[in-house]
Amino acid sequence: MSRVNPYEPIKAVIREVIEETPTIKTFRLELDEPMEFATGQFIQLTVPGVGECPFTPSSKPGKSRNMDVTVMKVGTATEVLHRKTSGDMLAVRGPYGNGFPLDFLKNKELLIVGGGCGMAPLRSLLYEIIENKQDYPSVSFLYGCRTPEDILYKGSFPEWKKEIDFERTVDKASEEWKESEGVVTKLFENVKVNLKKCVAVIVGPPVMMKFATMELEKKGVSDDRIIVSLEKNMTCGFGKCRHCLCGPYYVCKDGPVFFYKDVKDLPDVWD
Amino acid sequence: MIQRINTDRLKQLLKDWAEVHDVFVPDEQGRLVRFEEDGEINWNIVPVWGGLKEFIYPPRNTVAGSKEDSGKLTVVVGARDCDVRALVNVFDRIMLEKDPADTVYKNRREKIRIVTVDCSSPADTCFCTAVGGKPYCDKGFDLNLSFIGDKVLIETGTDGGQALLKGLNSKEPENDEIDRKDSIRDTSTRKVKANFDSDYKSGRFGDRISGNSEEKYWEKKSEDCMQCGGCNFCCPTCYCNVLNEQSSGREIVKVLQWDSCQFPGYARVAGGANPRKELWMRFRHRYYCKFSLMPGEFDIAGCTGCGRCIQVCPGKIDIRDTIKGLL
Ligand SMILES: Cc1cc2nc3c(=O)[nH]c(=O)nc-3n(C[C@H](O)[C@H](O)[C@H](O)COP(=O)(O)OP(=O)(O)OC[C@H]3O[C@@H](n4cnc5c(N)ncnc54)[C@H](O)[C@@H]3O)c2cc1C
Ligand code: SF4
Ligand code: SF4
Ligand code: FES
Numbered sequence: 001m002s003r004v005n006p007y008e009p010i011k012a013v014i015r016e017v018i019e020e021t022p023t024i025k026t027f028r029l030e031l032d033e034p035m036e037f038a039t040g041q042f043i044q045l046t047v048p049g050v051g052e053c054p055f056t057p058s059s060k061p062g063k064s065r066n067m068d069v070t071v072m073k074v075g076t077a078t079e080v081l082h083r084k085t086s087g088d089m090l091a092v093r094g095p096y097g098n099g100f101p102l103d104f105l106k107n108k109e110l111l112i113v114g115g116g117c118g119m120a121p122l123r124s125l126l127y128e129i130i131e132n133k134q135d136y137p138s139v140s141f142l143y144g145c146r147t148p149e150d151i152l153y154k155g156s157f158p159e160w161k162k163e164i165d166f167e168r169t170v171d172k173a174s175e176e177w178k179e180s181e182g183v184v185t186k187l188f189e190n191v192k193v194n195l196k197k198c199v200a201v202i203v204g205p206p207v208m209m210k211f212a213t214m215e216l217e218k219k220g221v222s223d224d225r226i227i228v229s230l231e232k233n234m235t236c237g238f239g240k241c242r243h244c245l246c247g248p249y250y251v252c253k254d255g256p257v258f259f260y261k262d263v264k265d266l267p268d269v270w271d
Numbered sequence: 272m273i274q275r276i277n278t279d280r281l282k283q284l285l286k287d288w289a290e291v292h293d294v295f296v297p298d299e300q301g302r303l304v305r306f307e308e309d310g311e312i313n314w315n316i317v318p319v320w321g322g323l324k325e326f327i328y329p330p331r332n333t334v335a336g337s338k339e340d341s342g343k344l345t346v347v348v349g350a351r352d353c354d355v356r357a358l359v360n361v362f363d364r365i366m367l368e369k370d371p372a373d374t375v376y377k378n379r380r381e382k383i384r385i386v387t388v389d390c391s392s393p394a395d396t397c398f399c400t401a402v403g404g405k406p407y408c409d410k411g412f413d414l415n416l417s418f419i420g421d422k423v424l425i426e427t428g429t430d431g432g433q434a435l436l437k438g439l440n441s442k443e444p445e446n447d448e449i450d451r452k453d454s455i456r457d458t459s460t461r462k463v464k465a466n467f468d469s470d471y472k473s474g475r476f477g478d479r480i481s482g483n484s485e486e487k488y489w490e491k492k493s494e495d496c497m498q499c500g501g502c503n504f505c506c507p508t509c510y511c512n513v514l515n516e517q518s519s520g521r522e523i524v525k526v527l528q529w530d531s532c533q534f535p536g537y538a539r540v541a542g543g544a545n546p547r548k549e550l551w552m553r554f555r556h557r558y559y560c561k562f563s564l565m566p567g568e569f570d571i572a573g574c575t576g577c578g579r580c581i582q583v584c585p586g587k588i589d590i591r592d593t594i595k596g597l598l
Binding site for chain 2: 004005006007008009011046047048049050051052053074075078089091205206231232233235236238239240241242243245246248267268271
């Protein structure tokens with residue numbers, strides 16, 4: 001935490017807006033000061049005069065003045081954000097949370113499962129993995145969306161496909177869609193990694209995570225080898241507002257990334 | 272160090288403080304209000320509103336952007352042990368000790384002087400002794416006042432308190448005055464114990480407030496809750512807040528506002544998912560937070576037994592009944 005007053009954000013300017021899907025845009029920001037984040041950590045983004053929302057940067061982790069955030073339009077603040085254009089001012093504070101446990105993931109077989117907008121944090125994990133390939137010898141990436149239109153980072157797919165095993169599926173295919181059809185858990189049937197040994201990282205909407213974790217456990221991935229990222233209501237991001245409490249955990253500090261074994265029995269984990 | 276003055280001298284002392292500091296004292300209803308020379312002061316009633324929390328952690332507080340700061344000390348006279356225990360054990364620890372420190376809180380905290388008073392006539396709703404407190408303060412204050420007849424014993428707790436007494440012509444108390452102070456404290460302690468003396472740590476209480484079990488019990492108990500949040504706002508340990516974005520132009524302004532875990536939208540996330548959709552779940556969460564989570568984090572319960580929530584609740588919900596029903 002470089003700033004003295006933890007509520008004081010760093011101003012940022014939008015340099016580019018990339019339309020990913022009809023409801024999702026990536027905002028390419030330039031911050032007044034560099035910020036260092038690890039993959040899986042989140043920031044609080046100020047939409048001036050409207051609100052502040054937690055987002056996980058989707059760009060390459062590390063220290064930089066440039067940062068991408070990929071935002072789905074779902075409500076008040078994100079609606080206004082989606083109307084912003086190049087040159088508009090925002091503000092960012094953070095980074096917060098623990099991020100993905102890279103030391104644990106290194107040299108393991110990895111099964112990464114993304115759903116919908118959950119692809120945003122996973123893109124920064126992908127950058128990490130591709131840049132340090134020697135540490136991640138075997139990776140399978142499964143990504144599911146509702147329709148082909150809803151897929152994020154369409155342009156990067158061919159590149160990624162060259163680097164790692166990468167499968168995509170959509171719930172409802174179109175005429176042109178040549179890849180899998182069906183929910184993402186269907187892809188578990190033919191994965192290349194060994195389910196008895198691999199570590200699974202799952203990020204997506206709660207329902208998707210609920211079914212994916214259940215399905216993986218059935219297939220022999222034990223709960224201490226499943227990693228999830230939780231979404232809870234967050235105000236401060238650093239343990240001072242109590243909004244994010246889930247059972248005994250501060251999701252903003254102890255999470256948002258958790259081992260499934262630690263959260264699976266909490267009554268409100270997926271709500 | 273304990274010194275003795277008479278109540279007239281205390282009035283003069285308050286006047287002297289008010290010349291240079293912002294001084295607050297309890298009014299007829301016990302609310303802490305700005306000291307005025309001809310104002311009535313009631314040292315007996317425990318206030319529901321206008322407690323210590325509001326001075327250090329105001330309901331609306333600008334935490335980023337424009338701030339007004341008079342640079343003056345604020346002297347709050349009339350806080351109680353239930354206020355100070357919450358401030359020192361919960362607020363100071365969460366806001367100052369846990370990283371990152373809240374610098375706005377820190378600045379405000381450094382400019383406050385706390386003058387506590389012994390509770391000589393506890394209310395029927397007081398139950399501090401059941402949750403580890405007592406009706407008098409033995410730490411966390413800058414100065415403590417014990418009233419005995421027309422005399423006041425002043426105990427100094429910190430250098431900041433000492434500085435407030437600079438130049439005060441006082442006497443050392445006689446032994447029998449110390450005895451009288453102790454005997455008033457004992458009487459008050461007995462009275463508070465008679466109000467409620469159950470041990471929340473006993474039985475299955477801990478299990479019954481966590482998880483979403485005991486649905487029937489919580490549904491019944493929360494029937495009369497109007498979700499007004501009053502119980503949170505008046506509570507000396509509750510600090511839940513929401514950050515309000517109030518920027519205009521290029522200036523970033525953020526206002527921290529009290530929030531209540533009893534409000535339906537408190538834990539709602541985008542898309543409408545809500546971990547505590549039902550009223551009874553939110554109602555239960557307040558107890559889980561106070562009697563399970565907070566003891567783990569702060570080594571004290573998130574309830575100091577001040578009884579304010581009992582007085583304030585429009586649904587006439589008594590936290591002691593809720594606890595008793597689960598023991
Ligand atoms: C750790 C974390 C990472 C996230 N990463 C991303 C991401 O990379 N991309 C993405 O599109 N979305 C992400 N989200 C979800 C995103 O924060 C919400 O979609 C966003 O807050 C919705 O704001 P809104 O005002 O548009 O929605 P509304 O539904 O209109 O919200 C209204 C109000 O509800 C409250 N609220 C609703 N949801 C949340 C929430 N999650 N946290 C705090 N308060 C909330 C706020 O007070 C908000 O002002 C993430 C959430 C979390 C917790
Ligand atoms: S004060 Fe009473 S009615 Fe109001 S939220 Fe608390 S329990 Fe419910
Ligand atoms: S829960 Fe009620 S009795 Fe306990 S400290 Fe808070 S306001 Fe006082
Ligand atoms: S978001 Fe404020 S405590 Fe976690």
